[in-house]
Structures are given as structure tokens and as C-alpha cells.
Amino acid sequence: MDITKVMPLSAFFISKLLNLPSHYAAGLILVGCCPGGTASNIVTYLARGNVALSVVMTAASTLSAVIMTPFLTAKLAGKYVAVDAAGLLISTLQVVLFPVLAGALLNQYFQPLVKLVSPLMPPLAVATVAVLCGNAIAQSSSAILMSGGQVILASCLLHASGFFFGYILARMLGLDVASSRTISIEVGMQNSVLGVVLAAKHFGDPLTTVPCAVSSVCHSIFGSILAGMWRRSVPPEKKN
Template identity: 75%
Template sequence: MLGMGMTLTLDDLRGAFSMPKEIISGFVLQYSVMPISGFLVSKLLNLPSHFAAGLILVGCCPGGTASNIVTYIARGNVALSVLMTAASTLSAVVMTPFLTAKLAGQYVAVDAAGLLMSTLQVVLLPVLAGAFLNQYFPSLVKFVSPLMPPIAVGTVALLCGNAIAQSASAILMSASSRTISIEVGMQNSVLGVVLATQHFGNPLTAVPCAVSSVCHSVFGSVLAGFWRRSAPSPPKQMQD
């Protein structure tokens, strides 16, 4: 997140607030397409109850912070991505347990204060710090910025690997448009793992969340690499 912030300026973040349509669109899609998809897929495949609950749970989770990294690689709007992640994460205090209870039939408790603090610590504060450094200490940013992408990729790999490792035995047993697409498609799977472990009786409920952590990163990275080959098309009014 600090590396993402170093690609921005404070003016970029202020400019992202001028795009409420995109933020609202991402929010609506995040908490409609993904939860309903998890529910329909679990019904279509007739999954066991613990796998169905896990799949629905991860669909009800907010956008993951890895989406910000993938948006950066895909040359999307990083400032918008960060704001969308923050918005969906803060909203998850209500939306995740509500939707999970409705679709999975079980209530998932979320620590609102802890989730808020995590959002501030993991997303907003590092990005704001990076943007501050980029605006007022550009020479320092120029020196360290080449190191940030590999550090970011390595960190995501470790986090995903950890999520999978915790469920390894169970698994063996059984542009703005670009930004919105990435934000909606990449869930906070690790949050799903934590919630499933703490609030569902069957440990296998965490398996879909752990598997999706890797799938989102792999497919998201492949898509980002494809998009990176071409710059996003400018808005029509700019072309005119």
C-alpha cells in the first residue's frame, strides 16, 4: 500500500472523489454480483453445506487490498481502486454478516472497530503516507520506487500461501472500467478465512475462501498483464 501511494499525489486522491458514479457502481456490483454468484454456483454444483457456506461467505466479503496492486499493474485508476476498497471494507461491517446470514442461513459476526482500524492501518494510512512522500519528497520516492513492485508481489504471494497452508489438509481432502472489474472480482479472501474459522463450526468452510485467495491473485495477475500491454482508452469526451 505504501508503494501504491508512492505512485500517487494528494491531488490524485482528491480527484478520485470527483467520481462518485464509479464508486457507487463498484459498491453495488460488489455486494450484488459476487454474493449472488456464490449462492447460485453453490446451488448449481450442489455443494456440501460447509463448502457452500464458505463460497457464499467469500462472495460477501469486501474487495481485497491485492486488487489495488493488480489495478496498478493493469494501469487502472489506483486512487479510485483504493477508495473503492476502503468503501467496500467499511461497508462490510454491515453488508458481510447481513448478506451471509440471508444467503447462507448463518450469522457471521464482524468486529466493526477492528475492521475499521485494519482498514485505516492497511489501506488508507500507508497510501496517504506514500502520496505525501511522492508529493513532497520525490527524490526519495524515485530512489525506492523500483523496489516496491517486487516487494508487493512477494508480500501478496506470502499472504496467499499462508492462507492456503492453513487449509492444506482440508484442500487435499476435497481504467475506471478496469478498476471496477478488478475491485468487484477480487475479494478479501483472507477475511473470509478468518471469519469462517472463527464463526463456522466446520473447518472445511474456510477451504473455498483459501482457494479463492490464490485464484483471485493468479487470474487477476494474468488479466492485469494482458491489460498492461495496452493503455486504457481515453473517455469519449476527451477523444472528441
Template identity: 55%
Template structure:
């Protein structure tokens, strides 16, 4: 249901902007912070150590792909898609964002490696505190002035602190958090839909005017990310399960974070539009890709009996289905490239 609600929020913002324009200025900031808190509530600090120990090579490869493939594509699309400067800057911001929380749902539906998906999302989110402002300044600094320090501060406030706060609450009050966490997926889905709607409502006319070009650039960015993520993982000789996971994690971005950063640090409201459009686009594209893979890989788990299986519990804050929980141990050796997932 996550893509459905996000698309509905975006459509309503474009048709009836007044539905969202009444929301207070700080809504998108607090909304994202609460979403990240929900992600943190489903994790423990020990989870990070567990995955670093079990599959360090795969996690490192995923992080490198996340912050090299998408920024590289972002540079191409922001320069050569023929978009006006504010939208080009928005594409650059989008490409510099970490993996999106909805990717965990899509990885589950696509029969991907859940433990790896969850920790790639979490690790790239924490790395975003430094990586996102730095990459944004590098890609967009030649188009408009970029306040890298301000981006760093905002990312710290709306990503790192809420996620760590959620982890600590989960460790300190596990019974209470387990009860509350049942409601966080639905709450986060509505929050993201409202953030997307609020972002688009402020520039609905301009977004509609540049619709085909903007949608084409955003869809092209994500499609290229999905394709390259899969192809590069395949080139390393990794299993289909891991290749699908890498594809999804690279291709899906935390566009809500991009929308918040764009709204806070760039004067032109159009700058946030690519990220808002992305929230709809990558969710729909990812869901369709997952449906295809789920149909075409039904017998893969039996064929890969020795491969690892994600043991993550809980739900992703972006919607229904397994998501950032306590990652289980993937116990297989993946592929020919020496990326071991054995616990030592």
C-alpha cells in the same frame, strides 16, 4: 510475487499438511489483523474524505457493485454448483467479503485508476463490518445456522480496528511509520500465504477429493465477477481505465477475511476451503488479466490525456507495487454517465 507465494503455501498445505498444522489456533485471526494494520499504516483518515470529495459517484457505484454482483453470483454458485453444504456455505461467505488488498496491485499492473482502486478497497473493507455478516446470513442462513452477531464482532476486531489503528499511527508518527511501511508488503505476503496454508491443511484430504468441482466453482465466481464488473461499468459509459478498475475490484475478494470468519464461526473445516482456494485463484486470474490489459492498452493514457491518474503512493500489504497509500486526485470527468472526478 504475491500470487506465487500464496500458490506455494496452498500447494505445500495440500501435499504436506503438517507444515502448517502446528500453528496455534489464533494464528489466522492475528495474522489477518496484522495484514489489515499494514493496510492502515499506508493511509490517513483524510484520504477517505479526499476521495469522497473527488469521485463520489464512482466510489458509490463501486460499492454497490461490490455488494450486489458478487453476492448474487455467490447465491447462484452456492445453490447450483453441486457442492456439499460446507463448501456451498464457504462460497456464500466468499461472495460476501469486501475487495481484496491484492486488487490494488492488479489495478496498477492493469493501468487502472489507482486512487479509485485504493479507496474502493478501503471503503468496502470498512463497510464489511456490517455488510459481510448480513449478506452471509442471508445467503447461507438457509443452509446452516449462521451467527451474524459473532461474524459482526469478528469483522470489527480483525478489520475495522486494525485499519483505523494503522491510520491513526500514520498520522501520529509519520516518520516511524514510513520506515516500518517499507517492510509491510513482504510481511503481509508471507502472512497471507501462511493463513491460506493453515486453512487448507486442516481439510487437505477433503479439498483434494472435491478439487475439480471446488476449483471450478471458485474460478467461475471470480471470472463472472471480473466480467460483470467490466460490463456494468462500460454500460454506464465510463472510460476503459475506470472499467478495468471496477472489474478488478468486483472480481477480487478479501478471501483471507472469509477464511478467518469461516474458521471461527463454522464447525466444519471444509467451510473455509473455498476462501483458501480463492486466495490462489483470484490472484492468478487477476495477474493474468492485468498482463493482458497492460499489453493491449499501452497507448491508452496518451489517447485519454484528459483522464485522471491515480497518485497513490506506498505499497499494498499484499505484495510488491503501489497500493493503499495517499490517494492522489483524479481530475478528469469520467464517461457519459455524469460520474465526475473533479475536486469541487
């Protein structure tokens, strides 16, 4: 199995397995098609993984997401709901690629400004994620109370499969322990906020955003647990 297909296919099969309603299935598939989240770099560091590989994988998945997220979402979620692939492509460009280019230009030509605002960016990013995910859950609170267990189970299964198959497939390919840990984390942790933004803008049912918002909590918990476990053991290649 291609490692890059683990999350999209897992989301699709979990939706089938749990017989999720179309709006939840579409949201779960959407988050499964999103690129890796930047928090994975921190988790990789804590887990004694290969940080350089983590950064490269996050950058590569973020750039490829401009094409692959709309394509895979239309291909898989289109079986449940109508998907505007062109609209998803434009929004993904706006949310993913344009900020990266703007950041690179600012860092190149406006370094004094970058140094001034850099300390403010991490807490601002955390606050933004909290507001977006909190808003998505708050808007659908009544529906979540009725079927939230199903969504939480689906999100947990999705990320558990990502962490598990990411590690197993990496080891089967002959990669060392540190790199396998890194791939596990990169596969298991998604840019759920991108999923929330795309779901809110391009899917008519607001419940589609719920799996994306729940996902942001699930992958953070799973990633933190793995980091805590793996940090206790130094990979053999790092002992030398």
C-alpha cells in the same frame, strides 16, 4: 444489477448450480460477501486502470464490509448452515476496522515507528496470507483430494463472473475503459483472508474455510492474467 451484489449473488447461484455441499456453499458465499482485497490496487496499476478509483473502492468496500459482510452472509449462507451474524459482525470489526484505525493513529502520532516498520510490512503480509491459506488447505487436505475439483471449479466460476460482470456493467453504465477495468478488478478480487479468518472462527465445519483459501489463489491468477492482457493496450482516455 447492482455491481456490489455481483459476487454475493454469483456465489449463491454457483453453489446452487454445482449443488455444493453445505460447508463448501457457505464458504463460497462468505468469500463472495467479503470486501475487495488490497492486491486489487496493484493489479489495477499494472492493468492501466484508474488507480485513484481503485483505492477509493477498496476503502469503501472495506468499511462497508463491517455491516454488509455479516448481513449478506447470514442472508445467503443461512440457507445452508446456521450463521452467527452478531459474531461475524464483531469479528469483522476486529479484523477490518480496528487495524485500519490503529494504522491511521500510528501514522498520525508515531511516524518514526511507522517509517521503521514499513519496509517489513509487505513481506510480513504475504507470509501471513500464505500461512492462513496454507493452514486452511492442509487441515482439510484429505477432503480436498476427494472433492477439490468441485471447489476449484466453483472458485474459478465465482471470480470469472466477478471480473466479467464488473467490466460489462461498468461499460453499460457509460464509464470509460480505464474505470471499467478498475471496477472489473475490484469486483473480481476479494479479501479471501478475511473469509478464512471468519470461516475458521464462526463455522463449525473446517471445510468451510477451503473455498476461501482456494479463492485467494484463483483471484490472484485471474487478476494477473487480466493485468498482463490489459497492460498491452492503453485505454483511449489515457492516450490524450
